[in-house]
Every structure is written in C-alpha cells, then in structure tokens.
Amino acid sequence: MSHPLLIGIDGGGTTCRGAALYGDTRVTRAVPGANATSDFEGAVAAVRAVVQALAEALDLPVERLAQAPAYLGMAGVVDDRVAERLRSALPFARVVIEEDRRASVVDALGARDGAVAVIGTGSFLARQSGGDMRFLGGHGLALGDEASGAWLGREALAATLRASEGWGAGSDLTRGLWDEMGGRSGIIAFAARARSRDLAELAPGVVAAAEGGDVQAVDLITRGAGYIAGALTALGWQSGEALCLTGGLGPVYAGVLPTAMRAALSQPQGAAPDGALALARRVAEGALP
Amino acid sequence: MSHPLLIGIDGGGTTCRGAALYGDTRVTRAVPGANATSDFEGAVAAVRAVVQALAEALDLPVERLAQAPAYLGMAGVVDDRVAERLRSALPFARVVIEEDRRASVVDALGARDGAVAVIGTGSFLARQSGGDMRFLGGHGLALGDEASGAWLGREALAATLRASEGWGAGSDLTRGLWDEMGGRSGIIAFAARARSRDLAELAPGVVAAAEGGDVQAVDLITRGAGYIAGALTALGWQSGEALCLTGGLGPVYAGVLPTAMRAALSQPQGAAPDGALALARRVAEGALP
Numbered sequence: 001m002s003h004p005l006l007i008g009i010d011g012g013g014t015t016c017r018g019a020a021l022y023g024d025t026r027v028t029r030a031v032p033g034a035n036a037t038s039d040f041e042g043a044v045a046a047v048r049a050v051v052q053a054l055a056e057a058l059d060l061p062v063e064r065l066a067q068a069p070a071y072l073g074m075a076g077v078v079d080d081r082v083a084e085r086l087r088s089a090l091p092f093a094r095v096v097i098e099e100d101r102r103a104s105v106v107d108a109l110g111a112r113d114g115a116v117a118v119i120g121t122g123s124f125l126a127r128q129s130g131g132d133m134r135f136l137g138g139h140g141l142a143l144g145d146e147a148s149g150a151w152l153g154r155e156a157l158a159a160t161l162r163a164s165e166g167w168g169a170g171s172d173l174t175r176g177l178w179d180e181m182g183g184r185s186g187i188i189a190f191a192a193r194a195r196s197r198d199l200a201e202l203a204p205g206v207v208a209a210a211e212g213g214d215v216q217a218v219d220l221i222t223r224g225a226g227y228i229a230g231a232l233t234a235l236g237w238q239s240g241e242a243l244c245l246t247g248g249l250g251p252v253y254a255g256v257l258p259t260a261m262r263a264a265l266s267q268p269q270g271a272a273p274d275g276a277l278a279l280a281r282r283v284a285e286g287a288l289p
Numbered sequence: 290m291s292h293p294l295l296i297g298i299d300g301g302g303t304t305c306r307g308a309a310l311y312g313d314t315r316v317t318r319a320v321p322g323a324n325a326t327s328d329f330e331g332a333v334a335a336v337r338a339v340v341q342a343l344a345e346a347l348d349l350p351v352e353r354l355a356q357a358p359a360y361l362g363m364a365g366v367v368d369d370r371v372a373e374r375l376r377s378a379l380p381f382a383r384v385v386i387e388e389d390r391r392a393s394v395v396d397a398l399g400a401r402d403g404a405v406a407v408i409g410t411g412s413f414l415a416r417q418s419g420g421d422m423r424f425l426g427g428h429g430l431a432l433g434d435e436a437s438g439a440w441l442g443r444e445a446l447a448a449t450l451r452a453s454e455g456w457g458a459g460s461d462l463t464r465g466l467w468d469e470m471g472g473r474s475g476i477i478a479f480a481a482r483a484r485s486r487d488l489a490e491l492a493p494g495v496v497a498a499a500e501g502g503d504v505q506a507v508d509l510i511t512r513g514a515g516y517i518a519g520a521l522t523a524l525g526w527q528s529g530e531a532l533c534l535t536g537g538l539g540p541v542y543a544g545v546l547p548t549a550m551r552a553a554l555s556q557p558q559g560a561a562p563d564g565a566l567a568l569a570r571r572v573a574e575g576a577l578p
Contacts, residue, residue, distance in 0.1 A: 037478070079474035136454045139473075142480040143447045158432045165425045167523035184428075185368035189326070191431040234456035 006284055007054070007070035007092075008277030010103050011036070011046055017273040018050035020065065021280075022058050028273060029053035036076035036086060043074060044089045066091040069284035073103030073276050096279070096288045101126060101135055104246070106275030108268040114242030115235060116268075117228050119249040121200040123148035125228065127235040136231050141196045146231075147224030149200030149249050155223070156206050157187050157199075159216050171216040173209040177202070207252050225256040232261065242266040295573055296343070296359035296381075297565030299392050300325070300335060306562040307339035309354065310569075311347050317562060318342035325375060326365035333378045336361065355380040358573035362392030362565050385568070385577045390415060390424055393535070395564030397557040403531030404524060405557075406517050408539040410489040412437035414517065416524040425520050430485045435520075436513030438489030438538050444512070445495050446476050446488075448505050460505040462498040466491070496541050514545040521550065531555040 009018045016033035019026060031049040034042030055062040070092045076099075077083050083097045101118075105126045108116045115127040122145040124138030141150045160177045161184060163170035181187045190198075209217035228245075237243070243264040245251050254265055282288040298307040305322035308315060320338040323331030344351040359381045365388075366372050372386045390407075394415045397405045404416040411434040413427030430439045449466045450473060452459035470476045479487075498506035517534075526532070532553040534540050543554055571577040 078477055134454075136456065139447070139450050139477050140481050142443065142483070143450060143477065154431065158428070161428050161432060165423075165523065167425065167520065188367055188428050188432065192429050194431070231456065234454065 004284070005060075005065065005068040006277060006280040007051070007065055007068050008103075008273050008275075008280040009047060009050060009070070009072045009074075010100055010107075010272035010276045011043060011050075011072060011074040012100060012272070013038075013075040016043075016046035016050050017276075018047075018054050019273040019277040020054040020058055020068075021277060022060070025058065026277075027054060027057040029057060033075065036074045036082055037078055038076060040082075040085065040089075043076065044086065047072065047074075047086075047090055063091075067093050069280055070095040071103070071276050071279035071283050071288070072097045073100035073279070074098070075100050094283065096283050098289075099138075101138060102133060103272065103275035103279060105133060106278050107270050107272055108244040108246050108275075109242065110269045110278065112242055112269070114244065114264075114266065115232055115237045116244045116246060117147075117232070117250055117253070118247045119147050119149075119224075119228075119245065119253065120247035121149045121196050123151070123247070125231045125235060127232075127237055127241075129236070129241075134235055136235050141199070145196070146227040147249070147253065148196075149203035150196035151199075152206045152220055152224065152249070153194075153199030153202030154191065155220050156202055156216070157181070157191055159220070161187060163216070169215060171209070171214045172212075173206065173214045173217045176205075203249060207249070210252075221252065222256055225253045228253055229258050229261060237261075240264060244268045293573070294349075294354065294357040295566060295569040296340070296354055296357050297392075297562050297567070297569040298336060298339060298359070298361045298363075299389055299396075299561035299565045300332060300339075300361060300363040301389060301561070302327075302364040305332075305335035305339050306565075307336075307343050308562040308566040309343040309347055309357075310566055311349070314347065315566075316343055316346040318346060322364065324365035325363045325371055326367055328365075329371075329374065329378075332363060332365065333375065336363075336375075336379055352380075356382050358569055359384040360392070360565050360568035360572050360577070361386045362389035362568070363387070364389050383572065385572050387578075388427075390427060391422060392561065392564035392568060394422060395567050396559050396561050397533040397535050397564075398531065399558045399567065401531055401558070403533065403553075403555065404521055404526045405533045405535060406436075406521070406539055406542070407536045408436050408438075408513075408517075408534065408542065409536035410438045410485050412440070412536070414520045414524060416521075416526055416530075418525070418530075423524055425524050430488070434485070435516040436538075436542065437485075438492035439485035440488075441495045441509055441513065441538070442483075442488035442491030443480065444509050445491055445505070446470070446480055448509070450476060452505070458504060460498070460503045461501075462495065462503045462506045465494075492538060496538070499541075510541065511545055514542045517542055518547050518550060526550075529553060533557045 006021045012033045013035040019028045036043040160174040210221045239260040295310045301322045302324040308317045325332040449463040452463045499510045528549040
C-alpha cells in the first residue's frame with residue numbers, strides 16, 4: 001500500500017515555494033520564481049524545479065509526485081487561459097491551478113473566518129466568511145496596489161516633487177530623496193522607467209522615516225492605512241472578525257488602523273506554502289474547485 | 290541690408306511646429322515630433338525637418354535660418370544636459386533651448402499676468418506674474434499628470450475594477466469599459482503595458498459620459514478640477530488674474546472649477562508656435578535666458 005501524497009506549490013514572482021506531504025513526512029523546498037504572465041517559461045521551469053527538489057527530498061521518482069493531488073497558486077494566473085496553458089505544460093494528473101491570492105489567505109487564516117491584507121511589493125485584501133472568499137485589489141501599481149511598497153516609493157517621490165513646487169511641506173524624507181535622485185529631472189527619469197520592485201526599494205526608507213516621526217512619511221503610512229481600512233469595509237469586514245496583516249509591509253500599518261481593526265489584529269497562522277498544501281488536501285477530497 | 294529674421298520652434302512629442310518671421314512675412318510649418326529624452330535622434334531630425342520646411346517657405350538657404358536668433362521649446366528637455374546635447378547636434382548660432390512648458394504659457398498668455406492649465410495627454414500648470422514664471426506638474430503619469438487624458442483613462446479603469454469589487458458605484462461608463470476591455474484580466478493586462486497615449490485614448494469616452502451625467506465620469510472630471518484648483522492655489526493664483534485652460538482637455542474643466550476661477554477664465558491668446566516665436570524675439574533682444 002502506498003502512502004497518501006499531496007503537493008502544494010506557491011509560485012510567487014520572486015520565489016516558488018513547494019511542499020509535499022507523504023504520510024507523516026512534510027518537506028518544503030524553494031527555488032527562484034517567475035510570474036506566469038510576464039515569464040511563462042520561467043514559471044513552468046520554476047514549478048518543475050521545485051517538484052524535482054521535493055522528489056529528491058522524499059527519495060521518490062518525480063513521476064510519482066506528478067500523480068499526486070496538487071494545488072498550484074501561481075503569480076500571474078490572471079485568467080483561465082493562463083491556468084489552462086500552465087496545466088498543459090506541466091505533468092500533473094490531478095491539479096487545480098489558480099492565482100496565488102487564495103493560497104496567501106489560507107496561509108494566514110487557515111479555515112478561520114476573517115480578513116487578510118497582503119502588503120508587499122504589491123497589495124491585495126481578502127475576506128473569508130463561511131467558506132466563501134472575496135478579493136479586492138491586486139491590480140498592479142498602474143491601477144492600484146495602494147499601501148504597497150511600490151506605492152509607498154512612488155508616493156514619496158510624488159510628495160518630493162510637490163514639496164519642491166511649494167505644494168505641501170517638505171521633510172527630511174523628501175529632501176533626502178531629492179538629493180539622492182538628482183532633483184526633478186532625476187526623479188522623473190527614474191519614475192518613468194521604474195518597475196514596481198524598483199520603487200519598492202524606497203519603501204524601507206519611508207517606513208524608517210515614519211518611525212522617526214517624519215511628517216511626509218507619517219502621512220503616507222496614514223494614507224495607506226486609510227486605504228486598508230476602506231477596502232476592508234468594502235469587503236464587508238465586521239468588528240470582531242480576525243484580521244491579519246501579512247507580506248513584508250503589512251505589520252507597518254498595525255498601529256495606525258482604526259481602533260476596531262487594531263483590536264481584531266491576529267497573528268498569521270502560517271506562511272507559504274502552508275496554504276497551498278492545505279488546498280492540495282481539498283483537491284484530494286474533491287472539494288476544489 | 291538684410292531683413293531681420295527670427296525662428297521659433299515648439300517641438301512637442303507628437304508634432305514639431307516651427308515659425309519664422311522674416312520682416313513682415315510670417316510662415317509656419319509642422320512635422321512629426323519626438324520627445325528629446327525618449328527619442329533624441331528623432332527630436333533632432335524633427336527640428337532639422339521643420340527648419341528645412343521654413344527655409345523652403347521663405348525661399349532662403351537653411352544656413353541663413355541657422356544664423357538667426359532662435360528659441361526652441363522641446364518636449365523632453367528635462368535638464369541642462371539634454372539641452373546642451375541638442376544644442377551640439379543642431380546648427381543654430383544663437384539659440385535658447387528649454388523644455389516646451391514656457392512656450393506653451395506664452396502661447397496662451399503672451400506677456401499678460403495670469404495662469405495656465407495645460408491639459409492634454411499629460412498636464413502641467415504655470416503662473417506668470419511680473420515677468421516671473423512658475424511651473425507645477427508635468428512629471429509624467431507615473432508621478433502625476435493629474436486631470437490629463439492619460440489620468441482620466443487610468444482612473445476610469447481603476448474605478449471600473451473597484452466597482453467590480455463592490456467598492457463604489459458602477460455606471461454605464463465602468464460597465465462599458467469592463468466589457469470592452471475583457472474584464473479584470475483584460476484591464477490589468479492593458480494597464481500594465483499601456484503608455485500615456487494609450488490611456489489617453491479612453492479620455493474622450495470619459496468626457497462624453499460626463500456630459501451625459503454618468504456618475505463615475507462626473508466624479509473623475511470633478512476630481513480633475515479639484516486638482517487644477519489646488520494646483521493654481523499652490524502657485525499663488527489670485528482671484529481676478531487671467532486663467533487659461535489649454536491643451537485638448539483644458540476646456541473640459543471650465544464648468545466645474547470654483548466660482549472665482551470660472552469668472553477668471555480667459556481665451557488663450559494664441560497657439561503653438563506663437564509662444565516660441567515671441568520668445569525668439571526675446572533671444573534677439575538678449576533678454577533670454
């Protein structure tokens with residue numbers, strides 16, 4: 001008799017994390033990731049690499065893993081077409097492939113009702129209630145990603161230009177950015193070619209400045225918190241429901257949320273790829289999709 | 290004795306307009322333009338082409354035009370380095386080269402005191418007072434360009450996604466964009482690769498919807514007007530000073546500005562390249578830079 005086997009993969013744009021559960025043995029591996037929309041072949045290669053690493057960790061043939069129920073939460077699976085293309089390019093016999101947002105929520109909440117604000121380079125929010133999951137955001141910096149690292153970086157540069165034109169107060173943060181970036185022309189040139197990850201590299205400086213009381217940095221963190229609070233309300237979050245702030249920047253907003261939200265703050269239950277593995281169990285039980 | 294000769298060129302990113310004044314004879318020509326930062330060689334070629342066309346119109350050798358006092362307002366001259374590089378690549382003996390913002394203001398105001406909001410694909414504002422000129426905006430869509438065509442298009446798509454998530458009301462405008470763009474994934478994919486000019490192509494639809502009373506479109510126009518009003522105040526605009534709304538979209542905001550600003554609205558005095566030619570006269574007089 002063979003042991004039951006489950007495969008869960010959280011394929012982020014930067015890191016692709018995989019877990020396998022084989023009887024009582026749980027192994028995890030991580031490899032460089034890729035976004036399935038912007039780098040489809042890279043995303044396929046990442047999944048293949050992490051499955052290979054998991055097979056080696058369990059000392060099983062990779063073909064055995066490909067027969068196991070699997071759940072893949074993959075950055076860049078924006079629609080069914082991308083999901084189907086990935087399914088065709090991968091060897092799994094029984095797999096559910098979705099965007100990575102659901103796995104992130106299960107990482108944080110498990111099966112609990114509540115809400116999650118996932119704030120990293122980008123941002124999205126979700127609410128889980130009675131087995132139903134609703135999402136808000138995750139549209140990319142051009143159309144949203146409010147409160148995210150990229151957003152903090154971009155808004156800090158916009159505030160810097162504004163202060164230089166006499167609209168709004170300057171601060172140590174904006175004066176520092178002005179000098180560092182080479183003034184107006186340097187900031188405009190940087191922003192015109194910067195990707196989200198480039199802008200997000202400015203976020204730690206904004207966070208540190210806010211901790212030091214810098215007026216412009218505090219304003220940005222407050223605006224980000226206002227977005228999170230508004231989005232949670234739009235999702236139907238109710239006072240008393242659990243609220244997790246995750247991603248590299250989620251915890252930054254803990255202190256500036258409205259009182260009822262601060263009171264509801266809860267530690268995330270796990271981290272990637274816990275959620276993907278939990279969802280693989282639901283695939284095995286036929287409960288997904 | 291030779292006639293006095295002046296050359297004024299307004300080198301926009303889309304169209305490069307030139308004027309020559311030769312005694313009492315004024316000729317203008319237009320050729321395809323280019324932004325001096327994103328397409329330096331294209332910008333040089335555009336200036337050479339328009340000077341050639343002006344020389345033919347006046348039946349003068351192009352070398353004669355190159356000896357005349359000249360003013361070039363060029364899109365993409367974000368700093369002295371770009372201006373100097375252009376100067377080296379062009380044959381003018383006596384020329385001032387700047388960003389195209391000053392020429393746009395002189396187009397609209399001539400020597401009058403007052404303010405201008407230049408709202409096209411992008412946006413900037415300026416105030417002229419006692420011979421001094423101050424600018425605000427013109428930073429590109431990533432960091433600003435509020436109220437512009439690109440901004441209207443981008444904000445309409447953001448409102449569409451927001452309405453689809455139950456945050457804010459939908460309208461005929463947002464439902465139309467949702468269908469036309471292919472829903473969430475189509476909108477995200479479009480916005481991720483869209484340049485300002487692509488987003489600005491959505492602006493006429495927003496303007497038309499606002500004229501029909503569409504609640505989301507009216508909200509966007511109102512927000513754009515709020516930006517213009519705030520920016521004018523930041524520039525120190527005073528009640529009673531002339532105010533021109535120019536560019537393809539400036540007039541859209543006329544009806545929704547605060548009362549004092551509506552009362553100050555004034556027709557632009559001219560259009561490109563009038564301002565560049567007026568500034569060429571100041572070059573001839575030694576009054577620029």
